[in-house]
Amino acid sequence: MNQLISTSPLSLPSRAPVAATEATVSTFGHDPWWLILGKVVAVFVFLVLITLFLIWAERRIVARMQQRLGPNRTGPFGLGQGLADGIKLALKEEIIPAMADKPVYFIAPIVATIPAFLAFAVIPVGGVVSIFGHVTALQVTDLPVAVLFILACSSFGVYGIVLGGWASGSTYPLLGALRSAAQVISYEVSLALALVPIFLYAGSLSTSEIVAAQNRFWFVFLVPSFVIYMVSAVGETNRAPFDLPEAEGELVGGFHTEYSSLKFALFFLAEYINMTTVSAVATTLFLGGWHAPFLLSRVPVLNSGWFGLVWFTLKLLTVLFGFIWLRGTLPRLRYDQFMRLGWKLLIPASLVWLLLVAAMRTLVVEDVNLRRNLVPVGIVFVVLLLLVSFWPSSKKPDRDGEGEDGHPEIAVGNRAFPVPVLPGEQTDPTLAPREVTRA
Amino acid sequence: MGHVYMPILVLFVLAAAFAVGSVTAAGFTGPKRYNRAKVDAYECGIEATPQPVGTAHFPVKYYLTAMLFIVFDIEIIFLYPWAVTFSKLGFFGLVEMVLFIGTVFVAYAYVWRRGGLQWD
Numbered sequence: 246m247n248q249l250i251s252t253s254p255l256s257l258p259s260r261a262p263v264a265a266t267e268a269t270v271s272t273f274g275h276d277p278w279w280l281i282l283g284k285v286v287a288v289f290v291f292l293v294l295i296t297l298f299l300i301w302a303e304r305r306i307v308a309r310m311q312q313r314l315g316p317n318r319t320g321p322f323g324l325g326q327g328l329a330d331g332i333k334l335a336l337k338e339e340i341i342p343a344m345a346d347k348p349v350y351f352i353a354p355i356v357a358t359i360p361a362f363l364a365f366a367v368i369p370v371g372g373v374v375s376i377f378g379h380v381t382a383l384q385v386t387d388l389p390v391a392v393l394f395i396l397a398c399s400s401f402g403v404y405g406i407v408l409g410g411w412a413s414g415s416t417y418p419l420l421g422a423l424r425s426a427a428q429v430i431s432y433e434v435s436l437a438l439a440l441v442p443i444f445l446y447a448g449s450l451s452t453s454e455i456v457a458a459q460n461r462f463w464f465v466f467l468v469p470s471f472v473i474y475m476v477s478a479v480g481e482t483n484r485a486p487f488d489l490p491e492a493e494g495e496l497v498g499g500f501h502t503e504y505s506s507l508k509f510a511l512f513f514l515a516e517y518i519n520m521t522t523v524s525a526v527a528t529t530l531f532l533g534g535w536h537a538p539f540l541l542s543r544v545p546v547l548n549s550g551w552f553g554l555v556w557f558t559l560k561l562l563t564v565l566f567g568f569i570w571l572r573g574t575l576p577r578l579r580y581d582q583f584m585r586l587g588w589k590l591l592i593p594a595s596l597v598w599l600l601l602v603a604a605m606r607t608l609v610v611e612d613v614n615l616r617r618n619l620v621p622v623g624i625v626f627v628v629l630l631l632l633v634s635f636w637p638s639s640k641k642p643d644r645d646g647e648g649e650d651g652h653p654e655i656a657v658g659n660r661a662f663p664v665p666v667l668p669g670e671q672t673d674p675t676l677a678p679r680e681v682t683r684a
Numbered sequence: 685m686g687h688v689y690m691p692i693l694v695l696f697v698l699a700a701a702f703a704v705g706s707v708t709a710a711g712f713t714g715p716k717r718y719n720r721a722k723v724d725a726y727e728c729g730i731e732a733t734p735q736p737v738g739t740a741h742f743p744v745k746y747y748l749t750a751m752l753f754i755v756f757d758i759e760i761i762f763l764y765p766w767a768v769t770f771s772k773l774g775f776f777g778l779v780e781m782v783l784f785i786g787t788v789f790v791a792y793a794y795v796w797r798r799g800g801l802q803w804d
Contacts, residue, residue, distance in 0.1 A: 270688075273688050274687035274688040274690075275687075276691070281690060281691045281694055282694065284691065285691055285694045285695045285698055286698070288695065289695070289698055289699070289702075335709070335710070335713045335714070336713055336714055336715075337714050338714040338715050338716060338717065339710045339711055339714050339716075340722050340723065341723065342723055342724070342725055343723040343724065344725055351707055354703065354706075354707060355700070355703040355704060355707060358699060358702070358703040359696060359699045359700055359703055361699075362695060362698075362699035362702075363692060363695055363696060363699065366691060366692050366695050385691045385692075385695065386688055386689070386690070386691040386692060387688070388688055388689070392764075393764065394692075413725070414725060415725035415726060415727075416725070416727065416740070417726065417727075419740050419742070420742070423742050423746055426746070426750075427745075427746050427749045427750075430749065430750060430753040431749060431753065433753070433757075434753060434756040434757065434760065437757075437760045438756075438760060438763070441760075441763050441764070441767045442767075444764065444767035444768050444770075445767050445770050448768060448769075448770070448771060449768060450764065450768055497726060502726050503725065503726060506710040506713075506714050507706040507707065507709060507710035507713070508706075508707055508710055510706065511703060511706055511707070580803060581802075581803035581804050584749075584801070584803045585801070585803065588752075588801045589796070589801055592756065592792075593789075593792070596785055596789070599763075599785075600781075600782060600785060603770070603778050603781060604778060606770060606771070607774065607775055607777075607778045610770075610771045610774060
């Protein structure tokens with residue numbers, strides 16, 4: 246299996262010979278136990294620390310965007326804010342709602358946290374290095390199906406949210422959990438579809454081999470894929486402007502309304518780790534992973550080994566800043582707008598783009614050099630996407646009682662979803678036949 | 685081969701220990717002051733409607749979304765191996781995939797036309 250993947254003739258025509266510092270799947274699985282333990286603990290600590298840092302960074306950056314100072318009392322620049330929040334939460338009273346389904350209520354935060362940590366195991370944070378004379382890659386492990394593993398972990402995490410909302414025995418958490426489930430599965434589709442063009446180029450699902458394939462140029466040149474991935478990733482992690490499962494204005498706190506103390510902290514931790522993971526995936530699959538940016542990659546020392554850690558962290562933080570920037574800038578979408586964006590724009594767009602890339606790749610494989618044309622095609626595609634999404638609706642303001650797509654806005658009574666006509670209820674005769682044919 | 689999954693298992697154990705430890709510790713670290721209002725379901729201050737777990741109703745749209753998701757998820761499962769072996773399949777692979785995506789697209793267009801993607 247390893248042999249098959251690492252020797253398949255799928256490299257790009259112009260790819261440089263893979264350097265000795267690049268890992269493949271066959272690099273992994275030879276670490277002694279102390280190295281495995283060390284890497285695992287390092288990843289665990291890294292994720293906890295970056296969460297503590299993000300809590301601080303988010304509040305400071307959003308504060309700056311709103312002409313405020315943000316937390317600046319705990320430690321230098323207020324850097325201790327994340328830790329202080331954690332300790333505060335630990336010392337809060339644990340409240341278990343009387344109506345809660347106790348076992349599930351306790352299991353939910355655990356189910357949300359574990360997959361969040363697991364997904365990071367297959368992220369390459371650096372090249373091949375030597376630790377105490379043992380040659381190994383700066384990555385916990387790699388699988389021939391690493392990207393599938395990440396997707397599996399990210400969808401598994403939603404079980405924690407759904408179970409937590411369901412087990413609380415309260416209305417707001419249940420609604421938040423349902424929204425979250427629908428949201429994650431809707432955006433999972435476009436997210437997964439946006440990654441397919443990368444596999445067309447890299448010829449592998451292994452993260453280290455995808456990074457190695459970006460030796461010459463980054464896959465971010467597949468612009469529409471990158472845009473669709475980033476939009477879907479924001480939806481997938483329930484972040485603003487797609488934070489509908491925890492929309493404070495309508496659902497109080499969403500799925501974690503009834504959670505307090507350290508159980509609430511675990512949900513919080515899981516959300517921030519998930520955000521870190523999708524950013525790390527964006528870095529790995531689109532932004533060249535741990536490779537040095539632009540001209541610096543020409544210097545062999547800067548583009549290998551431990552230096553990878555620096556580039557990886559810088560790229561990761563840049564993407565994370567984008568997440569915080571979005572939160573500071575955009576208002577929350579309405580749920581129907583959000584679902585429409587996912588199902589009616591992102592999914593067909595990613596399918597069409599995928600076919601375009603596949604057609605281009607076929608031409609390249611059949612020895613027609615059109616690779617350079619892919620960038621203009623991609624830019625035209627993005628412009629078209631933006632045009633479609635912001636095209637002003639030609640409809641006049643609603644006066645005829647119909648919604649945008651010609652559906653009756655208020656079919657029978659004043660209801661949000663279909664209910665049979667109750668005895669003695671008045672129906673509008675002009676709307677009734679239309680509802681029969683369309684519903 | 686099993687060796688590659690070993691570190692994931694170790695990370696799982698570490699993460700599980702941390703999560704279980706936190707959930708357990710929460711019962712000991714905080715104060716305990718009983719108050720009947722605290723354990724009620726939160727409903728913005730009004731007297732909460734008793735609603736035992738599993739009795740709530742929610743719109744049927746969520747089921748529809750889940751079913752549509754399965755269709756596309758299956759499509760993705762077929763797309764991934766195809767993408768990995770793409771250059772070996774060549775022109776044949778492209779035609780096959782155009783046919784497959786086209787078929788799923790017909791179902792997609794049908795659902796769209798029937799209002800299955802309309803949230804309200």
